[in-house]
Amino acid sequence: MKADNTNPSASGWSTIWSFNVTNNAPTIVSTSPATIPSSGNASLTIVTSDADGATDLRRVFFAFNNCSVDPGDANWSNFEHNNANYFGAFTYGGANINVANNNTSAACTGVSASPPTPWGTVAPFTNALGTLRINSVTDTRAGNNWTSAFNVTTTNFPGGTYNYYAMVQDNELLWHTGGPSWKKMGTVCVESGAVLGAWASCDGNHKRTRTCTESCGTDDCTAAGAVAGVITEDCIGTIQGTLFDASDLSSCPANIGTDAGYASLRLGSAAFGILGMWPAITAPVSTDANGNYSEQVYASTTNGTYSFDYADLISSGRASGVKLQCQGASASVTTQGQVVTKDTGFWRVYSGWWQGVGGSVYARSGVRSYIPASVVPATNQKLILANAGGRVGVLSHGFVWQGTELGTNPNAGVSSSLWRIQSLYEGLRYDFDFYKTRMDVFPFTAWDGGAINYDDGGRGYQIFKHTGDVTLNYSGPTGTQKAILLVDGNVTVSNNVVVPSGAFLGVIAKGNIIFNANLTTAQGWFVAENLSVPCVDTVAPLGTCDKTDVQFDGQGSFVGWTGIALARDMGAGNNTTPSEKFTYRVDMALNAPTPIKVFAKKFSPFIP
Structure with a gap:
């Protein structure tokens, strides 16, 4: 204090009381979060503090980038331009947002001459690469702390670990340090998920592997199933195709499984086997109702070849054997997800x-x-x-x-x-009635239907007549015997009948002649109203052939004036051999005795 009066002589300065003016520098408390997604939403939060109260804090700067310097240069430096490639912003609070969006001369150190401002103040608040956008800022002041949350959206932001940087200034223009500079504040992981290597080939154990790495963040490789950084999976492929009746086809149709025109040929609900190092995954193997199948199998570059077993299909009686192997006899599945087509055509059981x-x-x-x-x-x-x-x-x-x-x-x-x-x-109808009338003029032997005792009395033939049904156990004539059996009824031939060259047998029935299923050959002239060659039918369901017959070998002439019913069924044997074979015997026509032969005569009046 100093005082004077009108006297030019004044007193000197004197101390009469003292006091202190204080202003605390602001501090940076924390940055978060530790992890954000490569694509998605996040809240980048910075907490600053001032002992003089949160209202004394003027503005806060927040960034993360690929730099490691500490501190980072401020004042439009290369460092601040580098933030434009990542994330950088500052705010005075409220809706005020400044975003780093100019990456000219971007670098972690150095200052370019006359640099442009790195900061933009016009929405959208997006970085220079378009990988991060600031949507809004939420400010919360409480006590000495100011919490600023930058709500951002990332789009394909490069994954990896980055360093947080921050600055804060108070109303007295004091900084967290002696001057403006960016302080490094921990790290943030941009989580881009697991980085997967290329798959290796499917090995001999139907497995394939690939590597899994990640630079930061949660354990995505474990979530992806990796063990010690390696993912292992089964190699699985598919064999598909169609089983069809190819009996009348000379080649495999390209669209056998889908063309409606082939629907009747496809073998629906047909069981078969796929054989390989490992069984089919979806066993038992069968076609669907439309004759198509699709079966998953293990794939392998060394053990991925599968063969096919159609024994069940053939034993079921629906096919007699393979006719066409459309894509080859086997199928090889060597890669993951591979689809191999294997169509097979069969001979039907005729x-x-x-x-x-x-x-x-x-x-x-x-x-x-x-x-x-x-x-x-x-x-x-x-x-x-x-x-x-x-x-x-x-x-x-x-x-x-x-x-x-x-x-x-x-x-x-x-x-x-x-x-x-x-x-x-x-x-003319040459039936029983015809021959009965004709043979009335010839000698005959009454026959009881039992054994045939041949004795032609030197005539060269013998006629045996019987009334009623008869079971013929006769094995046939011998030598040059010529026998005619005239039966007013039905005849059942119960054993093989053989007629040697030079002999003759005629069996003429008013009713039917039935050749039992047990016999294999019947030789002679057989004339009846109906001829019947039935099948073996002893196994349930009765009324259906057992398909175990042998071939009926008929030699001579066979006449059924009303009909001939042939029912023998040899199962798979039908495919190569007729169930009934009839061979015309010229020798029997030549050896036919007189009562059999018919002479045609024409009478004309004679006028002299």
């Missing part, structure tokens, strides 16, 4: 069919013999074959030919000569 040899066939109202395409040689896929002498008969019929009488085999034909004619027979 039903019983019949064939003639060396003679003609007549059918008044219908004929059927479905000739298999599996018969070899293919030249034998005919209804009538030539005999050893080259004789081929003619098929004549009284109905309109439909073209389906021989089945669906495109190679099936009437004969090698293709002799077929529609010609209705309206001539």
